[in-house]
Amino acid sequence: xxxxxxxxxxxxxxxxxxxxxxxxxxxxxxxxxxxxxxxxxxxxxxxxxxxxxxxxxxxxxxxxxxxxxxxxxxxxxxxxxxxxxxxxxxxxxxxxxxxxxxxxx
Ligand SMILES: [Zn+2]
Numbered sequence: 001x002x003x004x005x006x007x008x009x010x011x012x013x014x015x016x017x018x019x020x021x022x023x024x025x026x027x028x029x030x031x032x033x034x035x036x037x038x039x040x041x042x043x044x045x046x047x048x049x050x051x052x053x054x055x056x057x058x059x060x061x062x063x064x065x066x067x068x069x070x071x072x073x074x075x076x077x078x079x080x081x082x083x084x085x086x087x088x089x090x091x092x093x094x095x096x097x098x099x100x101x102x103x104x105x
Contacts, residue, residue, distance in 0.1 A: 007037070007053070016063035017041060019056075022049065023070025024063050042085040044069045046076030048097070 007030060011017070015027045025043035032038060037053040039060070051060070076086055078096035087100045095103060 008057075010062040011039060011057075011060070017060050018063045018067055019043070019051075020059040022047075024067060025070075044072060046072050046084045046086055048085040048087045 011027060011030070013027050013030060016024065017027060018024050019041065022041075022043045023045055025041040027039060028042045028048060029040040030038075031040075033050050033052070038050050039053060039056060040048055040050050041060075042048045051057070072084065076094065077084060078086060078099055079094050080099045081096060083096040083098075085096070086094050087097055091103065093100075093103060
Protein backbone atom coordinates (compact mmCIF):
# COMPACT_ATOMS: atom_id res chain seq x y z
CA UNK A 1 0.00 0.00 0.00
CA UNK A 2 1.07 3.54 -0.66
CA UNK A 3 2.94 5.25 2.11
CA UNK A 4 1.59 8.49 3.50
CA UNK A 5 2.14 11.31 1.03
CA UNK A 6 2.78 8.94 -1.85
CA UNK A 7 1.23 10.07 -5.10
CA UNK A 8 0.69 7.40 -7.74
CA UNK A 9 2.13 7.95 -11.23
CA UNK A 10 -1.28 8.47 -12.84
CA UNK A 11 -2.29 11.21 -10.41
CA UNK A 12 -0.92 14.27 -12.19
CA UNK A 13 -2.26 17.75 -12.89
CA UNK A 14 -4.38 17.60 -16.03
CA UNK A 15 -4.88 13.84 -15.73
CA UNK A 16 -8.32 12.28 -16.14
CA UNK A 17 -9.65 10.38 -13.16
CA UNK A 18 -12.78 8.54 -12.09
CA UNK A 19 -14.16 8.73 -8.56
CA UNK A 20 -16.43 6.04 -7.11
CA UNK A 21 -19.09 8.58 -6.11
CA UNK A 22 -18.49 11.75 -8.09
CA UNK A 23 -17.68 10.24 -11.48
CA UNK A 24 -15.15 11.52 -13.96
CA UNK A 25 -13.02 14.62 -13.62
CA UNK A 26 -9.69 16.29 -14.23
CA UNK A 27 -6.95 16.82 -11.66
CA UNK A 28 -6.59 20.56 -11.13
CA UNK A 29 -4.00 20.70 -8.38
CA UNK A 30 -1.95 18.60 -6.02
CA UNK A 31 -0.76 20.03 -2.75
CA UNK A 32 -1.52 20.34 0.91
CA UNK A 33 -4.67 21.50 2.58
CA UNK A 34 -4.47 22.04 6.33
CA UNK A 35 -1.32 19.91 6.38
CA UNK A 36 -2.96 17.00 4.55
CA UNK A 37 -1.74 15.85 1.14
CA UNK A 38 -4.69 16.76 -1.05
CA UNK A 39 -5.82 16.51 -4.65
CA UNK A 40 -8.25 19.00 -6.16
CA UNK A 41 -10.41 17.51 -8.87
CA UNK A 42 -12.62 19.42 -11.30
CA UNK A 43 -15.43 16.93 -11.63
CA UNK A 44 -17.26 16.82 -14.94
CA UNK A 45 -20.63 17.05 -13.18
CA UNK A 46 -19.70 20.64 -12.30
CA UNK A 47 -17.86 21.00 -9.01
CA UNK A 48 -14.28 21.21 -7.84
CA UNK A 49 -13.58 19.10 -4.80
CA UNK A 50 -10.58 18.81 -2.53
CA UNK A 51 -9.94 15.19 -1.58
CA UNK A 52 -7.37 14.17 0.99
CA UNK A 53 -5.10 11.50 -0.41
CA UNK A 54 -5.61 9.43 2.71
CA UNK A 55 -9.37 9.10 2.28
CA UNK A 56 -9.91 10.19 -1.30
CA UNK A 57 -7.27 8.18 -3.11
CA UNK A 58 -8.81 4.75 -2.49
CA UNK A 59 -11.92 5.93 -4.38
CA UNK A 60 -10.00 7.45 -7.30
CA UNK A 61 -8.65 5.64 -10.32
CA UNK A 62 -7.26 6.73 -13.67
CA UNK A 63 -10.12 7.25 -16.13
CA UNK A 64 -10.18 4.57 -18.77
CA UNK A 65 -10.61 5.58 -22.37
CA UNK A 66 -13.93 3.78 -22.51
CA UNK A 67 -15.33 5.35 -19.36
CA UNK A 68 -18.08 7.75 -20.33
CA UNK A 69 -17.66 11.25 -18.93
CA UNK A 70 -20.12 12.11 -16.20
CA UNK A 71 -22.63 14.56 -17.70
CA UNK A 72 -22.67 18.08 -16.21
CA UNK A 73 -25.56 18.93 -13.94
CA UNK A 74 -27.35 21.90 -15.53
CA UNK A 75 -28.16 23.43 -12.15
CA UNK A 76 -24.51 23.69 -11.17
CA UNK A 77 -23.36 26.97 -12.64
CA UNK A 78 -21.80 30.13 -11.28
CA UNK A 79 -24.54 32.50 -10.11
CA UNK A 80 -22.68 35.40 -11.71
CA UNK A 81 -21.28 34.19 -15.02
CA UNK A 82 -22.64 30.67 -15.50
CA UNK A 83 -19.21 29.06 -15.72
CA UNK A 84 -18.01 25.80 -14.21
CA UNK A 85 -16.53 24.23 -12.24
CA UNK A 86 -17.93 25.54 -9.03
CA UNK A 87 -15.83 25.75 -5.93
CA UNK A 88 -16.87 25.17 -2.36
CA UNK A 89 -18.01 28.28 -0.60
CA UNK A 90 -19.29 28.99 2.85
CA UNK A 91 -22.32 31.12 1.96
CA UNK A 92 -24.34 28.65 -0.05
CA UNK A 93 -23.60 30.59 -3.21
CA UNK A 94 -22.74 28.79 -6.40
CA UNK A 95 -19.74 30.52 -7.83
CA UNK A 96 -16.84 29.79 -10.12
CA UNK A 97 -13.22 30.19 -9.04
CA UNK A 98 -12.99 33.84 -10.12
CA UNK A 99 -16.21 34.95 -8.52
CA UNK A 100 -15.74 32.91 -5.34
CA UNK A 101 -12.49 34.85 -4.84
CA UNK A 102 -14.45 38.11 -4.91
CA UNK A 103 -16.81 36.92 -2.22
CA UNK A 104 -14.16 35.38 -0.01
CA UNK A 105 -13.16 38.66 1.63
ZN1 LIG B 1 -18.32 33.21 -12.26
